[in-house]
Amino acid sequence: MAATDQQKIELVMGLRAAGIRDTRVLAAIETVPREMFVPEAFRDLAYADQALPIECGQTLSQPFIVAFMTDRLKVGERMKVLEVGTGSGYQTAILAQLCRRVYTMERYRTLMKQAETRFRELRLANVTTVLGDGGRGWPAQAPFDRIIVTAAAKKLPRKLLEQLAVGGIMVIPVEVPPGRQELLRITRTDDGFERESLLPVRFVPLVEGIAKGM
Numbered sequence: 504m505a506a507t508d509q510q511k512i513e514l515v516m517g518l519r520a521a522g523i524r525d526t527r528v529l530a531a532i533e534t535v536p537r538e539m540f541v542p543e544a545f546r547d548l549a550y551a552d553q554a555l556p557i558e559c560g561q562t563l564s565q566p567f568i569v570a571f572m573t574d575r576l577k578v579g580e581r582m583k584v585l586e587v588g589t590g591s592g593y594q595t596a597i598l599a600q601l602c603r604r605v606y607t608m609e610r611y612r613t614l615m616k617q618a619e620t621r622f623r624e625l626r627l628a629n630v631t632t633v634l635g636d637g638g639r640g641w642p643a644q645a646p647f648d649r650i651i652v653t654a655a656a657k658k659l660p661r662k663l664l665e666q667l668a669v670g671g672i673m674v675i676p677v678e679v680p681p682g683r684q685e686l687l688r689i690t691r692t693d694d695g696f697e698r699e700s701l702l703p704v705r706f707v708p709l710v711e712g713i714a715k716g717m
């Protein structure tokens with residue numbers, strides 16, 4: 504067995520032990536080659552359960568966090584999902600295994616181009632990308648059944664709440680002073696929004712506007 508296969512099995516077993524029970528999510532982790540999303544210098548850590556640095560000072564989330572967020576998002580195969588913060592594209596590729604279409608937004612052109620190349624190489628035909636400010640969402644494609652944000656917001660972005668379908672779920676890290684963040688799950692009901700706190704987390708900040716010159 505190749506070393507990466509063994510590392511992958513160990514990672515998936517660790518995720519299961521850590522409480523990720525949805526077999527579709529675990530299968531997606533097993534299917535997507537994380538080494539393709541990791542910078543060359545960190546290839547040997549592709550299946551370690553840790554966050555890794557990517558270009559533009561951003562971070563590829565730890566596999567546990569990717570699995571946990573995907574699990575709590577309860578993605579169905581007919582769903583339309585909005586992702587804010589494409590980064591490496593790893594979380595996007597996981598979502599693409601589980602739903603009908605992923606619309607993913609990134610504010611750095613460099614990261615978006617690299618992610619697009621990976622999506623092509625993996626032949627992911629159900630991913631649509633855009634360079635843009637994800638805090639504003641993607642009104643032309645709204646409403647979304649699910650929204651996942653992989654950068655920490657100062658407060659819940661109103662535009663994203665508006666673009667969530669009734670019955671829809673959003674998972675988003677939000678800053679809680681002083682200097683902490685928590686992962687929230689928001690469910691849109693007929694008469695408003697329900698809010699659950701899931702986990703203390705650490706994400707790079709959600710920043711307004713498109714990054715200049717990168």
Ligand code: SAH
Nearest residue numbers: 563588590591594609610636637653709710
């Ligand atoms: N899901 C990514 C995590 C990347 S880190 C992965 O698996 O690799 C979060 C990303 O959110 C960064 O790439 C950052 O540039 C991006 N981001 C931050 N604010 C944003 C905004 N307003 N709109 C779009 N992307 C944003």
